[in-house]
Amino acid sequence: MELPAIDICKLEKAYDGIIAIDELSLSIPQGSILGLIGPNGAGKSTLLQTLMGILLPDRGDAFILGKSILDSGPDIRQQVGYVPDFPIMYPRFKVEEMFALAQRLYINWDENKCRGLCNYFKIPASKRVRTLSRGMKVRTALVLALSIRPRVLILDEPTAGLDPVARRAFLKAMIDEAAEGGTTVLYSSHNLNDLEQTADHIAVINQGKLLLTCSIDELKNSIHKSQVVFAADNPAEKVINFLPGLIEVSKQGKIYTFTASGDQQAFREALADLNPTIIEPVNLSLEDVFITYMKKEGYSYDYAI
């Protein structure tokens, strides 16, 4: 079997006794685009920073392209492009000076690609870094990360702070990179619509723990939702609670909305016994699925005004 691009083994990290990453294991095959999702403070950024060697893990290990992050030298940095949530660059440098510096540091630096991407992302080369907006800094950091011809890209909420046009351009650049170079991408995002179309796999983390990892199709198939109207009498609550995999029921007028996990066929069959007149499946976006999962984990906001 091909070596995974990123292999995380029982990684642990705590800040002042507060656990940020809790025995997390995750393997990402080469050429895959994995979306990392989780609520604020789940440990996403800590995980990515630990992978980049910016933070040291307390226990456990992780391997990028077969090399341990504990003793990864400069050669691994040559192959990993990283865009942090707040890109750090020398504020007094001009953008073109940043690129000139990077060109000398990275052996695989692709000057043509860098120029092309600067055009594409409309990067003002002669401006000083400190005068750039957050969005422009993110674009600049991405150009840097892509121009080193990376085999692995690690992006921390890259689309936050980008306008819709730039966001689209950014996703396109990422897709092209994965499609052409077979680059493995690990990126965290709160924009689940983006993830839904660009990622092939998803990892959900909460409170430093990996809740689940699977393909997007699997995740979306794991939860289903339907609107149901019953013939004459509404079934008793007891009976409804016996529906297989039921997570949530809501009722508005005569219409019940059921959210359930697991086998959709079995659910339908059990439901058919309750004499429904209308069963209508409801499309669930990744966002809906995520919110349902988080609710199951006890993370939700219920407005009481």
Added chain:
Amino acid sequence: MHLNIDPRSSTPVYQQIVDAVKNAVARGLYNPGDKIPTVREMASELTINPNTIAKAYQKLEQEGVIVTMRSRGTFIAERKTAPESKEVKTLLKPSLDRLRVEAFHLGIEPEELKILLLETLEEWEKERRDI
């Protein structure tokens, strides 16, 4: 090739691509021998994960809708002329059964359904001729 893909639908994205390509071919927008975009081009154009596109192409190839010729690209395949009875059974029969059930509940009599079906097929033929 423009395909309408809705990532938020509960139909998996790869299946939507399969359906869209099959639809475009059936309507005569693409003919046997026409070249279609490569996986990379399609991924870039639609901003959709390349592995998802590859999965869709694999399925289309299995179903005989497209053929990939090494180093030359991917093309729309020649149309099948002799349908395999097994495939008719697994792919077409369930849809026909569903149609029958829906028609029954709409109060459509079998004779009316036949006429509707014929009309639909004629419309389809006309559309193909007009392209």
